Amino acid sequence: MNVRNCKRCGKIFNYVSGQPICNDCKKEMEDIFQMVKEYISEHGSASVHDVSKECEVDEGQIRQWVREERLVFSDAGPSGIVCESCGEPISTGRYCNKCKGNLINSLNGAVKKPEAPAQQKKERESPRMRFLDNK
DSSP states (O other): OOEEEOTTTOOEEEOOSSSSOOHHHHHHHHHHHHHHHHHHHHSTTOOHHHHHHHHTOOHHHHHHHHHTTSOOOSOSSTTOOBOTTTOOBOSSSSSOHHHHHHHHHHHHHHSOOOOOOOOOOOOOSOSSOOOOOOO
């Protein structure tokens, strides 16, 4: 059993996985997330700063939800979210589509693909049955 203190409220809880916060704080964070999500859907052109100010949520938490692709801004431009690789404005995630494609191609190139076994031609010497030696 892994017992920890909640990072938000300090209460002791049984930690299983994920963020080190208790179930009460997880529920509270989910409620805040839903409020932020509704605000973004109603105010599509809002920036991260605007959402943070109006919903009274830390900008870092909003950016975390965007990186996790839980939040999507309608416009890539004014939200303030940029690709971690090239700096191009994006609406969700960590990378733009171009950088995602480059990353996938480089990962695919790094993994050695198994070679197909060479097919051998079966020669028909005779129609007789063959046995393997059992040693």
